[in-house]
Amino acid sequence: MPETKFEPWKDPNEKPLIQFKNVSKRFGTFTAIDNQSFDIYAKEFFALLGPSGCGKTTMMRMLAGFEAPTEGTILLSGRDIAPIPPNKREVNMMFQSYALFPHLSVWENIAFGLKRDKLPADKIAARVDEMLKLTRLERFASRKPHQISGGQRQRVALARSLAKGPKLLLLDEPLGALDAKLRQDTQFELMDIQEKTGTTFVIVTHDQEEAMTVASRVAVMDEGRIVQIATPDEIYEAPNSAYVADFIGDVTLFSGTATNRTPGAKTPVMESPAVETTPEEAETPETETVETPEAVAEIGVPAEPEAPVAPETTTPAEPKTEAAPAKPAHGPQPNALGLWLHDKVWAKVFGPRTDIVRQLPPPSDAERKPKPADPETVSTETTEIPEGGITIDWAEGQPPLIALDGPEVEDGQHVQLALRPEKIGISKTKPDAVNALKGKVIDIAYLGNLSTYHVELENGTMIKAQLANTRRISRRDITWEDEVWVSWTGTAGVVLTS
Amino acid sequence: MRRLTWFNTTSLTLGFAFLYLPMIILVIYSFNASKLVTVWAGFSTRWYGELLQNQAFLDAAWVTLQVAVVSSTIATVLGTMAAYVLVRAGRFWGRTLFSGMIYAPLVMPEVITGLSLLLLFIGIGLDRGVLTIILAHTTFSMCFVSVVVSSRLISFDRSLEEAALDLGCSPFSAFRLVTLPIIAPAVISGWLLAFTLSLDDLVIASFTAGPSATTLPIKIWSSIRLGVSPEINALSTILIAIVTIGVISASLVSKRQLMRQEADEKAAVRAEA
Numbered sequence: 143m144p145e146t147k148f149e150p151w152k153d154p155n156e157k158p159l160i161q162f163k164n165v166s167k168r169f170g171t172f173t174a175i176d177n178q179s180f181d182i183y184a185k186e187f188f189a190l191l192g193p194s195g196c197g198k199t200t201m202m203r204m205l206a207g208f209e210a211p212t213e214g215t216i217l218l219s220g221r222d223i224a225p226i227p228p229n230k231r232e233v234n235m236m237f238q239s240y241a242l243f244p245h246l247s248v249w250e251n252i253a254f255g256l257k258r259d260k261l262p263a264d265k266i267a268a269r270v271d272e273m274l275k276l277t278r279l280e281r282f283a284s285r286k287p288h289q290i291s292g293g294q295r296q297r298v299a300l301a302r303s304l305a306k307g308p309k310l311l312l313l314d315e316p317l318g319a320l321d322a323k324l325r326q327d328t329q330f331e332l333m334d335i336q337e338k339t340g341t342t343f344v345i346v347t348h349d350q351e352e353a354m355t356v357a358s359r360v361a362v363m364d365e366g367r368i369v370q371i372a373t374p375d376e377i378y379e380a381p382n383s384a385y386v387a388d389f390i391g392d393v394t395l396f397s398g399t400a401t402n403r404t405p406g407a408k409t410p411v412m413e414s415p416a417v418e419t420t421p422e423e424a425e426t427p428e429t430e431t432v433e434t435p436e437a438v439a440e441i442g443v444p445a446e447p448e449a450p451v452a453p454e455t456t457t458p459a460e461p462k463t464e465a466a467p468a469k470p471a472h473g474p475q476p477n478a479l480g481l482w483l484h485d486k487v488w489a490k491v492f493g494p495r496t497d498i499v500r501q502l503p504p505p506s507d508a509e510r511k512p513k514p515a516d517p518e519t520v521s522t523e524t525t526e527i528p529e530g531g532i533t534i535d536w537a538e539g540q541p542p543l544i545a546l547d548g549p550e551v552e553d554g555q556h557v558q559l560a561l562r563p564e565k566i567g568i569s570k571t572k573p574d575a576v577n578a579l580k581g582k583v584i585d586i587a588y589l590g591n592l593s594t595y596h597v598e599l600e601n602g603t604m605i606k607a608q609l610a611n612t613r614r615i616s617r618r619d620i621t622w623e624d625e626v627w628v629s630w631t632g633t634a635g636v637v638l639t640s
Numbered sequence: 641m642r643r644l645t646w647f648n649t650t651s652l653t654l655g656f657a658f659l660y661l662p663m664i665i666l667v668i669y670s671f672n673a674s675k676l677v678t679v680w681a682g683f684s685t686r687w688y689g690e691l692l693q694n695q696a697f698l699d700a701a702w703v704t705l706q707v708a709v710v711s712s713t714i715a716t717v718l719g720t721m722a723a724y725v726l727v728r729a730g731r732f733w734g735r736t737l738f739s740g741m742i743y744a745p746l747v748m749p750e751v752i753t754g755l756s757l758l759l760l761f762i763g764i765g766l767d768r769g770v771l772t773i774i775l776a777h778t779t780f781s782m783c784f785v786s787v788v789v790s791s792r793l794i795s796f797d798r799s800l801e802e803a804a805l806d807l808g809c810s811p812f813s814a815f816r817l818v819t820l821p822i823i824a825p826a827v828i829s830g831w832l833l834a835f836t837l838s839l840d841d842l843v844i845a846s847f848t849a850g851p852s853a854t855t856l857p858i859k860i861w862s863s864i865r866l867g868v869s870p871e872i873n874a875l876s877t878i879l880i881a882i883v884t885i886g887v888i889s890a891s892l893v894s895k896r897q898l899m900r901q902e903a904d905e906k907a908a909v910r911a912e913a
Contacts, residue, residue, distance in 0.1 A: 208802055228805045241803035245821045254817075255807030289904045306807065 148358060149373075150183035157220070159184040159310065159342050160205070165214035167200050174200040176366040177214070184309075187336050187343045189353035191389075192363030198346045201363075202312050205344065206235045218309065229258075234308040238315040240299035242287040248298050249274070249283040255306045273301040276335060293324050300332075304339060313345040317352060329355045350390050354378070362386050378562075384638050387560040392594075394566070394605050396543060396559040398536030400551040400637075403529070403544070485588075531632060534559055537601050544576050548637030558638040563608035565634035568595050568626050570619065575629035581605065583624045595620065597628050663880060670873035677868045687874040694871060700859035703770060704839060707855060711777035712834035718778070719785025719834075720827055724815075726786075727793040745783045753780055754847030761848065768850030776848040777841060781834035788833060792826035832890075 150156040158181035167175040174197045182188045190198040203209040204216060207228030215222050223231060234255070242251055252273050256266045274280045277297040282290050287298065296316065303311055316332070317325045333356050336343050347353050353360045354374040361371045362385075370382045381387035384395055476484065484492075531546035534557060543559055551557055572578060584604070585596035588611075595607045607628050609620075620626060644652075670688075674681030691697060726739050745753065757776045758768075766772060800822065804814035820827070842857040849858055860872055 206802075206806060208805075228802070229808045229810060233806075235803070235806045237799045237803055239797060239799050241797065241799040243800065243803075243818055243822075254804070258808035258813075286904070288901070302803075302807070 148185070150186065151181070151359065156183055158182060159186075159219060160344075161217040161220075162201075163215045163217065165204070165211045165216060167197075167204060167209060168212045173366050175204075175211070178366075178368055179214075180361065180368060180371055182310075182342065182344060184342050185340055187333065187345070187356055187358045189357035189360045190344065190346045190363060191350060191353040191360050192348065193389075194348055196363040197366040198348075198363050199314060202235070202314055202344065202346045205310065206233055206312055207231050232309040233312060234303040234306055234310075235312040235314065236299050236303040236316050238318055240287075240295050240319075242295060242298055242302070244287050247284050247286055248279060248290070251287070251298055252302045252305050254302065259306070269305060273305050276304075276338065277301040292319055293328065296320060296328065300335065304335070304341065307339075308341065310342045310344065313343060315347055316345065317347075317349075325352070332356055354390070362389060364389075380636055381560060381638070384558050384560065387636065387638065392563050392606055392608075394561045394563070396534065396536045396561070396603075396635075398534040398543070398557065398559070400532045400534055400555050400557045401542075401553050402551065403531050403533055485590075528632070532557070532637065534637075537603065540579065540599070540601060541577075543635070544632050545635050545637045546576070546632030549639055551637070551639060555639065559635040560638055561605075561630060561635045563594055563606040564592075565630055566605065566607035567629045568597065568607040568609055568620060569629070570624065570626055572627050573629045576632040577634075578627050578629040579605070580625065580627055583620060583622055583626055586620075586622065595626075597626060599628075666873055667877045667880065670870065670877040672870055672873075675870060677870060677873070687870040688878075691871050691874045691878075696854075697856070697859060697871070697875060700854045700856045703773075703853050704856040706770060707773045707777060707845075708835050708838040711774045711838050712781060712831050714774070714778045715782040715834045716785050716827060716831045719782040719830060720789045720823075722782070723786045723790035723793055724819075727790050728798075742783055742786050745780050746787070750780075750841075750843040754844040757844065758847045768848060768852075770853045772848045772850070773845055773853060773855065776844050777834075777838040780844065781837045784833050784837060785827075785830035788830040789823065789826050792823050796823060 150158075160182040162178055162180050164177050164179055165175055166173065166177050176197075178201075190201055192198045200209060204211055205223075207223070207226065210224060215224060217223070218231070218233070223233075243254065246254065249270055252270045253266050256269055261269075270283075271280075274283055277300060279294065279297055279301065282294055282298075287295055290298070296319070300316070313332075317328050320328060329352060332343075336356075343356075345353070345356060354377075357374060359371055360374055360377050362369045362377065364385055370377060370386045372380070377386060377390055381390065387393045387395065528546060531544060532548070532551055533542040533544050535542045536559075545559055567573065567575070572580075579599055581597040581599040583595055584598045587594040587596075591611055593609050593611055595609065597605045597607055599605060605628050669677055669680075671683050671685065672680055673684035673686060722742060726735065726742065729735070754776070757772075757779065761768060761772050761775075796819070800818055801814050804818040805811065809817060840857060841855075842861055845855045846858050846861075849855060854862075856875075860875065863869060863872060
């Protein structure tokens with residue numbers, strides 16, 4: 143990863159490689175793509191993310207040339223690609239089913255596109271060998287597709303689509319058919335290959351973790367429209383709508399009416415000693431350079447200053463490691479017993495579970511601050527609440543929530559406050575925090591490096607709080623049915639007005 | 641597996657006897673030395689020798705072979721094209737009608753097909769001969785080819801063709817280089833089916849054949865009317881032998897291919913581990 147930040151979308155002089163201009167696509171009366179305009183830049187790894195049926199595949203098929211837009215134009219390097227048939231476009235696609243030719247060997251599959259260009263035989267051979275080397279398939283060159291494993295097939299498909307050196311490579315759910323462990327390895331391999339070849343990648347996926355891991359920018363789609371295009375950390379830390387906040391990662395949403403705290407003083411509050419959550423600053427290159435999930439955990443979590451750990455450890459609570467389902471996940475998930483069994487027994491044989499580590503948040507603002515030597519001395523929070531911001535009345539009998547930054551709102555406007563679980567602290571005594579609510583621990587999901595606490599407030603609202611397990615299990619004191627306080631700073635949440 | 645009970649053994653024997661006893665009798669009598677078909681007079685290959693001298697039979701065999709090869713080849717080309725369009729072209733106006741019309745000749749009585757073709761050939765003034773038999777056979781066997789090929793095309797992953805287009809193929813070369821090699825087994829079995837149908841067709845051929853060209857089934861049929869000759873027994877035995885060898889070798893080839901594929905897959909699994 144280069145030292146300088148790769149952000150062509152911020153450079154007004156940069157020419158986009160692909161431009162969608164008011165593109166719509168309708169199938170009969172069904173609108174698959176609804177008047178969308180956006181740019182993709184050269185060398186980007188651009189992810190189209192959304193649930194199935196949101197139009198992301200249609201978008202990709204229009205780029206490949208298998209569908210034509212009903213309205214609007216798509217430009218590739220400034221030229222309208224509508225009249226160019228798929229076999230003449232400098233765009234190649236990796237299919238979800240891989241679409242390897244079963245009657246040809248791995249070598250012939252990769253050479254297929256080069257042969258269509260009528261290249262001399264020695265050039266074809268050299269290029270195929272280069273591709274085999276890039277995807278580590280040299281040993282399998284003479285095998286037929288049915289004689290190799292799923293992961294190898296995936297690499298053949300990638301090599302075949304890269305062989306012609308396209309300007310743009312489209313990947314349609316490229317890792318969907320792989321198992322979890324292989325998928326994770328392959329994500330990093332994909333990023334590696336994308337860097338080595340310098341090709342622009344557009345990936346279509348419904349897996350938010352995959353999109354966050356590989357992409358330089360993510361476009362979150364819903365029903366034919368792009369809801370937000372931003373870098374993974376921006377999408378996570380500053381979602382522009384409840385839909386995006388909910389689709390990406392875990393979130394607790396509070397709905398209520400806003401009131402400006404000191405009308406007229408709209409300047410962003412800078413005195414807050416704790417943190418600023420402005421997305422630009424939260425952005426760090428580490429998002430993409432992180433090599434192992436453990437590294438994410440290290441920079442992402444322990445230094446969370448607004449997570450006051452209860453200072454005194456009273457009774458060494460009996461460690462209950464029975465874990466609750468980690469989150470509403472996609473696809474079949476192990477039940478509590480399965481998770482427990484894995485952590486207790488299988489982990490020794492197969493290693494720790496792979497499905498949970500990827501739920502870790504990307505590096506947050508916290509990493510810019512020096513790590514406190516001892517987590518027990520973190521409580522530097524002041525009771526003095528800075529001026530400005532808004533209060534949100536969200537429930538009867540509950541104190542209003544305070545958000546110190548965010549968009550300008552009018553008094554009485556309906557807003558939502560989105561809170562990520564790792565931004566919420568949990569403690570047994572009432573903490574010195576801008577926002578503090580009382581509740582009871584209903585569930586604890588022990589994830590090894592983190593624990594997620596499901597806290598039920600007195601009015602029944604469920605809040606998810608995440609705590610880094612910086613201590614050994616025996617020293618942790620919060621357990622089931624405990625009365626606890628959940629707290630967060632004035633800048634921890636994101637105020638959503640749409 | 642359960643042992644064979646006396647009941648199962650009996651029904652198996654009776655069933656196979658019902659199917660194959662007539663043929664066995666035919667084969668045995670083809671080696672009869674006597675000219676009388678129903679009287680056994682010792683073993684002899686005399687009728688095989690006489691068959692090779694019988695110019696009329698040899699001519700008819702030659703015509704039949706020509707008709708079968710040419711008509712099944714044309715039927716395969718046309719039937720594959722029809723199947724491809726009906727499966728691939730998506731929903732166009734009248735698609736259901738067309739696909740229904742492709743299947744209709746399968747259930748049409750052969751007499752009607754033969755008669756209508758005869759009327760057509762007379763109407764356009766085409767002299768009946770080898771050409772008219774080829775045309776007639778192409779017409780009805782094309783439907784069979786189209787049914788066989790379209791059932792293969794339905795399960796064919798369309799993204800394979802899209803991948804070929806994506807890698808720079810024109811639509812025609814995508815068909816030639818990707819689709820055709822993959823559906824080749826279905827196309828070949830369609831050809832074989834058409835070939836067999838043409839080989840043993842009597843009804844349609846008798847409507848469309850003229851005095852200049854007679855196929856083997858017509859020849860056999862007409863000579864039976866003059867009394868069964870041992871020569872026909874010999875001819876039928878030869879046909880049975882050809883068909884048997886063909887069927888057995890085809891199944892052996894496909895079985896070997898399957899075994900090799902399985903072995904390859906096992907090898908691949910081992911290489912991964």
